[in-house]
Amino acid sequence: MSKEEARARVEAVFNAASDYFDAPALSFWNRFGQQTIDHLALCPGDRVLDVCCGSGASAIPAAVRVGSTGQVLGIDLAESLLQLARDKAQQQGLENIKFQAGDFETLGFPDESFDAIVCVFGIFFVPDMQAAVRELWRMLRPGGKLAITSWGERVFEPANRVFWDAIAVERPELVKSFTPWDRIRCPDLLRGLLEESGVTQIEVFTEMGTHDLTTPEDWWTMCLGGGYRGTIDQLDSAAKERVRQANLQFLRTYQVHALEVDVLYAIAQKSEV
Incomplete structure (x- = not known):
């Protein structure tokens, strides 16, 4: 897939997902x-x-933190998400x-334009992640900080596995052999990406936590409001409903009330010298 095709695909998926992106079931974006x-x-x-800013989950807290004398610019491919962010x-x-x-x-901003640059759950959508990180690092001033947040080893399990098992029954050709963030799914891989991109003074934090489900339906709402939407929208209505029911039945049968979710945070500081 070319860079242009990858860009268009991400844009289409998240424009579609905007109708559920800010639903209460997806509170993890804000968290x-x-x-x-x-x-x-x-x-x-x-x-x-803030690049890949979505509906403002990190950009808005940043704006609160930097105050009236500061400035935050949020960039995203999905105009529908940006409108949600503007409204908030x-x-x-x-x-x-x-x-x-x-x-x-x-973007073409001059070197050293920003005091901080943020990319939350977005860097892995770029085919050439090293080039992307280098571009972000170029725009960061000496002494400034770069934050990259990504998914870890286990993301929304066990529901994630159930989702793809159900997709395999309906449309096996849609099952992904790997997810985009697999390339940086553990601290060593994420640190390696940054080091190979010329980034310095790197700290990586791992958060192994859970995301609570109020009802099993919350999981399906999460699927519609995130990257799974691109797969769901390729199903006909009958297949879509069978996948939905397979997911809900599993969660009800095994009384799953929380999903495992691992998150990686990398913070790097650019040398003053």
Whole structure:
């Protein structure tokens, strides 16, 4: 798949997923976005770039942290998600934040333009992750910090496995042999990506936690509001309903009330020298 095809695919999936992206069942976006910003220790007046910003889960907390003298720019491919972000920022009265559609690999900002750069659950969608990280690092000022957040070894298990098993019954050709974040699914791989991209002073944190389900239906809402949507939308209505029922039946039968979710946070600081 070419870079242009990959870009178009991600854009289409997340524009489609925008109808459920901010549903309460997907509160993990805000949780992990906030925790990414907490790791950065931003200061009032900082200028922040948030790429793959989605509906603002990390950009909005960053805007709150940097205050009225700071600035936050959120970039994403999916215009539908950006509109959700703009609406939330407006509701919170934030005037120091702007959201725009774009490909962060070709933004063209001058060197050393930002005090902090954030990418939460997005770097793995780029075919050439090293080139993407180098571009982010180029735009970071000396002394500034880069935050990359990604999924770890276990993501929404056991429901994730059940989802793909059900897809295999209906449309085996849609089953993915690996997920995009597999390339950086453990601390050593994520650290290696950053080191190979010329990034320095790297700390990687692993969070092994859970995401609670209020009802089994929450899981299907999560599927519709995230990357699974691209697979679901390729099913006809009957197959879609069979996959949904297989997932819900498993969760009910085994009384699954929480899903395992591992998250990796990498924070790197650019040398002053």
